[in-house]
Amino acid sequence: MSLTARILLSMVAAVVLGKITHEVLALPDLNETIRFILDDVLSAGLFTLIGKIFIASLKVLVVPLVFVSLVCGVCHLSDQSSLGWMSLRTIGLYLVTTSIAISLALAAATLVGPGVGANMESEAVYSAPEAVPFLDVLANIFPSNPFQAMVEGNMLQVIVFAMLVGLAIGRAGVEGERVGKHFSDWNEVIMKMVGMLMQLAPYGVFSLLFTLLASKGLGPVEELIAYMLTLIGVLLVHGLVVYPLILKLLTRLPVKIFFRKMWSVQLFAFSTASSSATLPVTIHNAEERLGVGTKVASFALPLGATINMDGTAIMQGVATAFIAQAFGIDLTLGDYLLVIATATIASIGTAGVPGVGLITLAMVLQQVGLPVEGIALIIGVDRLLDMIRTAVNVTGDAMVSVVVADAEGALDRNRYLSDKVQEKHG
Ligand code: ASP
Numbered sequence: 001m002s003l004t005a006r007i008l009l010s011m012v013a014a015v016v017l018g019k020i021t022h023e024v025l026a027l028p029d030l031n032e033t034i035r036f037i038l039d040d041v042l043s044a045g046l047f048t049l050i051g052k053i054f055i056a057s058l059k060v061l062v063v064p065l066v067f068v069s070l071v072c073g074v075c076h077l078s079d080q081s082s083l084g085w086m087s088l089r090t091i092g093l094y095l096v097t098t099s100i101a102i103s104l105a106l107a108a109a110t111l112v113g114p115g116v117g118a119n120m121e122s123e124a125v126y127s128a129p130e131a132v133p134f135l136d137v138l139a140n141i142f143p144s145n146p147f148q149a150m151v152e153g154n155m156l157q158v159i160v161f162a163m164l165v166g167l168a169i170g171r172a173g174v175e176g177e178r179v180g181k182h183f184s185d186w187n188e189v190i191m192k193m194v195g196m197l198m199q200l201a202p203y204g205v206f207s208l209l210f211t212l213l214a215s216k217g218l219g220p221v222e223e224l225i226a227y228m229l230t231l232i233g234v235l236l237v238h239g240l241v242v243y244p245l246i247l248k249l250l251t252r253l254p255v256k257i258f259f260r261k262m263w264s265v266q267l268f269a270f271s272t273a274s275s276s277a278t279l280p281v282t283i284h285n286a287e288e289r290l291g292v293g294t295k296v297a298s299f300a301l302p303l304g305a306t307i308n309m310d311g312t313a314i315m316q317g318v319a320t321a322f323i324a325q326a327f328g329i330d331l332t333l334g335d336y337l338l339v340i341a342t343a344t345i346a347s348i349g350t351a352g353v354p355g356v357g358l359i360t361l362a363m364v365l366q367q368v369g370l371p372v373e374g375i376a377l378i379i380g381v382d383r384l385l386d387m388i389r390t391a392v393n394v395t396g397d398a399m400v401s402v403v404v405a406d407a408e409g410a411l412d413r414n415r416y417l418s419d420k421v422q423e424k425h426g
Pocket of ligand 1: 351352354358393
């Protein structure tokens with residue numbers, strides 16, 4: 001069975017068994033021994049442990065992988081001036097796709113009106129953490145201590161430092177060449193590690209989903225069904241219509257292949273709800289299966305996992321409209337434009353870890369004068385939605401990496417078109 005099929009199977013098993021466990025645990029007269037085995041030993045014990053180890057092993061690869069592969073990508077550039085164009089193209093596309101995402105979200109939420117008539121004078125309290133000022137966000141991109149940046153997993157700073165090292169290696173003559181070769185070797189080794197880890201994914205994915213469902217069930221889905229359906233609808237349209245259109249228009253490549261090859265990455269993103277933890281798999285997949293050159297993959301994908309969150313922007317758009325409707329507040333055209341601008345910035349500032357999109361939503365709500373406590377209305381169902389939007393987030397990153405690679409002449413079209421998984425590394 002292929003890896004994707006095994007992951008999918010483990011997900012289905014986890015959902016079914018997790019849901020059953022949740023129901024059984026909710027029985028009032030449940031035998032204490034059975035409760036102990038199901039809850040303490042399995043859900044909170046064994047599977048929580050395996051899930052944690054799985055996430056940790058994904059995360060452990062992020063910094064070394066991003067650093068080494070980006071140094072490699074940059075130091076082997078024969079024409080270093082093309083770096084500027086590549087960055088501009090990537091960032092430009094990220095901004096365009098995010099603006100489309102949020103506009104779609106606002107349009108759909110206004111049309112459908114999921115919060116109309118909800119008339120919620122929320123009693124739940126949600127206190128928002130302070131949002132970081134935008135200028136500080138920009139200044140923070142530049143590291144003052146590369147090791148600190150790595151220790152803290154500050155991806156933008158790691159990217160800047162890696163590019164600097166790569167540029168210098170490319171200009172350092174024979175010595176630079178020697179160091180560059182060394183980095184290439186390391187790149188092979190780290191890619192192998194990602195490949196090895198991916199084989200364990202079915203167990204990790206099962207554990208993560210089982211624990212989630214067994215402990216929390218599906219959340220208060222019923223009351224928020226209109227919100228959820230609107231949001232999921234827009235996420236699907238963006239993922240399955242907007243991305244293919246952009247990909248087709250800009251590269252003329254068959255889009256079916258893209259989706260077939262992205263399946264496993266999407267499943268990783270779905271089960272971890274973290275673009276950042278999925279990053280090693282996204283890079284591995286883009287290089288090995290989609291044919292994106294290291295130079296583009298190693299730059300565009302870590303950057304995307306940090307700043308490009310179309311799924312998150314969509315959630316913020318739908319949530320803003322929903323909260324406005326639920327509190328009976330009318331938004332003006334100016335407010336809508338403000339939401340587009342702030343949600344784009346908020347999604348850039350959202351870290352690729354579970355649940356952060358909901359925190360940066362506070363910034364958007366504040367900008368247009370909506371009650372931040374509104375977040376409490378949707379927090380109960382956010383976990384499931386987080387999983388879906390993270391899958392959209394990583395799909396957007398990969399799509400842009402293919403488009404940029406194509407424009408930069410760094411796309412191996414044969415590899416993209418080929419059905420075989422050719423291992424580029426080793
Ligand atoms: N979980 C999302 C991600 O990692 C971020 C968010 O929207 O909370 O991409």
